[in-house]
Amino acid sequence: MSLLVVGSVAIDSIQTPTEVRENVLGGSATYFSYAASFFAPVRLVGVVGEDFPHEHVALLRDRGIDTSGLHVVKGGKTFFWKGKYLSNMNDRETLEVQLNVFGEFRPTLSDEFKRCAFVFLANGAPATQLAVLDQVTGPRLVVADTMDLWIREQHPDLMQLLKRIDGLVMNDSEAKLLTSDENLVSAGRKILDLGPKFVVIKKGEHGAMFFSEHETYVLPAFPTERVVDPTGAGDSFAGGMMGYLAAQNNFDPKTLKEAMAYGILVASFNVEDFSLERLREIDLDDLQLRMEKYKKMLSF
Amino acid sequence: MSLLVVGSVAIDSIQTPTEVRENVLGGSATYFSYAASFFAPVRLVGVVGEDFPHEHVALLRDRGIDTSGLHVVKGGKTFFWKGKYLSNMNDRETLEVQLNVFGEFRPTLSDEFKRCAFVFLANGAPATQLAVLDQVTGPRLVVADTMDLWIREQHPDLMQLLKRIDGLVMNDSEAKLLTSDENLVSAGRKILDLGPKFVVIKKGEHGAMFFSEHETYVLPAFPTERVVDPTGAGDSFAGGMMGYLAAQNNFDPKTLKEAMAYGILVASFNVEDFSLERLREIDLDDLQLRMEKYKKMLSF
Numbered sequence: 001m002s003l004l005v006v007g008s009v010a011i012d013s014i015q016t017p018t019e020v021r022e023n024v025l026g027g028s029a030t031y032f033s034y035a036a037s038f039f040a041p042v043r044l045v046g047v048v049g050e051d052f053p054h055e056h057v058a059l060l061r062d063r064g065i066d067t068s069g070l071h072v073v074k075g076g077k078t079f080f081w082k083g084k085y086l087s088n089m090n091d092r093e094t095l096e097v098q099l100n101v102f103g104e105f106r107p108t109l110s111d112e113f114k115r116c117a118f119v120f121l122a123n124g125a126p127a128t129q130l131a132v133l134d135q136v137t138g139p140r141l142v143v144a145d146t147m148d149l150w151i152r153e154q155h156p157d158l159m160q161l162l163k164r165i166d167g168l169v170m171n172d173s174e175a176k177l178l179t180s181d182e183n184l185v186s187a188g189r190k191i192l193d194l195g196p197k198f199v200v201i202k203k204g205e206h207g208a209m210f211f212s213e214h215e216t217y218v219l220p221a222f223p224t225e226r227v228v229d230p231t232g233a234g235d236s237f238a239g240g241m242m243g244y245l246a247a248q249n250n251f252d253p254k255t256l257k258e259a260m261a262y263g264i265l266v267a268s269f270n271v272e273d274f275s276l277e278r279l280r281e282i283d284l285d286d287l288q289l290r291m292e293k294y295k296k297m298l299s300f
Numbered sequence: 301m302s303l304l305v306v307g308s309v310a311i312d313s314i315q316t317p318t319e320v321r322e323n324v325l326g327g328s329a330t331y332f333s334y335a336a337s338f339f340a341p342v343r344l345v346g347v348v349g350e351d352f353p354h355e356h357v358a359l360l361r362d363r364g365i366d367t368s369g370l371h372v373v374k375g376g377k378t379f380f381w382k383g384k385y386l387s388n389m390n391d392r393e394t395l396e397v398q399l400n401v402f403g404e405f406r407p408t409l410s411d412e413f414k415r416c417a418f419v420f421l422a423n424g425a426p427a428t429q430l431a432v433l434d435q436v437t438g439p440r441l442v443v444a445d446t447m448d449l450w451i452r453e454q455h456p457d458l459m460q461l462l463k464r465i466d467g468l469v470m471n472d473s474e475a476k477l478l479t480s481d482e483n484l485v486s487a488g489r490k491i492l493d494l495g496p497k498f499v500v501i502k503k504g505e506h507g508a509m510f511f512s513e514h515e516t517y518v519l520p521a522f523p524t525e526r527v528v529d530p531t532g533a534g535d536s537f538a539g540g541m542m543g544y545l546a547a548q549n550n551f552d553p554k555t556l557k558e559a560m561a562y563g564i565l566v567a568s569f570n571v572e573d574f575s576l577e578r579l580r581e582i583d584l585d586d587l588q589l590r591m592e593k594y595k596k597m598l599s600f
Contacts, residue, residue: 087482088482089482089483182387182388182389183389183525183527184505184523185523185524185525186525189525203506205484206503206506206507206520207506207520209523216523217523217597217598218520218521218523218597219520219598220506220507220518220519220520221518223484223485223509223516223517223518224485225483225485225486225489227483254600257600258600260600261600295600297517297518298517298519298598298599299598299599300554300557300558300561300595
């Protein structure tokens with residue numbers, strides 16, 4: 001089944017303790033789309049400026065990602081993010097943000113896009129995410145991401161959103177912030193009470209936790225010593241997860257757990273180089289091979 | 301097979317964000333012994349003062365732990381530690397330490413104890429750990445714990461120890477400190493180069509990683525929302541692990557992984573109450589039940 005993602009498409013400049021990359025392709029919807037495209041056809045809705053390099057669009061199209069919903073604002077500039085990772089490669093500082101055309105992002109879906117069965121609302125203002133939900137017609141599964149900014153500054157909108165989605169994906173620190181609970185297990189359960197049928201808490205290098213009414217589990221990250229750039233890890237996790245669900249056209253507990261594992265593995269490749277560089281080098285066979293190792297690692 | 305542990309026996313006063321417990325039973329060898337005693341007979345070597353309550357010795361003896369190596373110093377005072385956990389229940393501050401009789405701890409093993417096949421050198425000065433190794437005769441498996449203090453202040457002794465042990469167990473922050481490497485996967489592999497045949501890095505609420513020449517894997521912690529007191533989590537992990545190995549009289553890769561899992565589960569119970577209170581409430585059946593849940597959690 002087709003998969004819709006609405007989110008940011010960006011140009012990033014990234015500093016790590018050992019390297020600098022200027023003006024590389026980034027953005028939540030970008031990482032998500034590319035990761036999901038290993039499994040299922042993706043329809044991307046986003047906005048860029050006239051400065052956005054055509055090669056980036058071509059890269060996504062070559063993966064079979066439908067970019068007809070990528071709006072180009074004449075004379076506008078693309079969302080720009082500049083960040084710096086600290087030596088632990090987990091904590092980061094934002095050095096510069098230029099929202100540019102993303103600041104006025106009011107996604108409008110084509111009739112075809114409105115009928116997508118699987119919908120992912122990448123991190124964005126809850127009001128914008130709600131505006132997308134108002135347009136889709138009878139989706140089978142809606143999952144959203146969010147962040148500390150919206151928890152702090154648009155809490156009522158976020159609460160409204162949580163009542164209308166099936167799944168919520170967020171970072172550990174954000175789950176703690178949302179619930180004022182430092183224990184991730186009870187935090188996850190509290191978030192279920194706010195509306196979603198399931199909650200995924202991303203723990204970065206420590207993997208991800210899953211919560212539903214009947215299940216609580218944690219899956220570790222795949223151990224890799226090649227951590228070059230963690231940017232997009234969370235979005236590529238979500239892309240792998242949602243792409244697998246859309247491909248299976250199913251989200252029963254068994255399929256959800258498999259999807260979590262695929263998300264973890266796509267993310268583990270993603271961090272091994274800047275931007276989409278590592279994901280561009282691999283194919284589904286590489287993911288399957290890592291899946292075999294991962295399953296072996298977790299069986300005893 | 302019998303299992304020898306040499307380490308601290310202490311009186312702890314513990315503050316958590318919600319509770320305070322004064323003068324409860326603590327110490328690395330205490331937690332280790334009790335945890336291991338679910339699986340195998342344990343021989344404990346340690347030192348306490350004349351103030352050490354007899355009920356604590358009785359508690360250990362009732363578990364079949366051989367306390368004949370617990371030396372009581374006449375007129376001496378038992379090692380005392382006072383600590384405070386911050387709201388995340390992971391970070392802690394030491395408020396007070398009185399080494400007392402533990403400061404002069406020079407373990408001497410009886411002939412019977414010298415012949416133990418499985419040996420665990422709980423956290424202590426590397427010189428003391430080496431002095432124990434000089435006494436044991438032909439152990440099958442020697443595993444040691446260490447901490448930041450010894451990495452910083454007794455580095456040459458620690459390097460000597462690492463060449464003489466089979467396995468090293470340590471915290472994530474200590475592994476990073478020892479190797480000056482922020483990536484735990486490469487840190488673990490670097491520690492293997494220092495001598496041990498296997499390395500276990502404990503990640504607290506995120507589980508534990510295992511490294512040997514041919515294997516690298518990570519197992520998550522068992523998710524519990526009842527985190528009352530994390531004191532002794534690492535020592536009860538090591539106790540569960542070593543106890544299981546001693547019971548199996550084996551440490552092939554398959555048994556080591558099962559042992560890691562049992563260590564994780566004993567620790568997950570241990571944090572559910574102060575001191576040994578939670579471990580006292582459970583039996584091997586409770587551990588087996590949690591093991592079934594844990595295996596189910598990790599299979600997909």
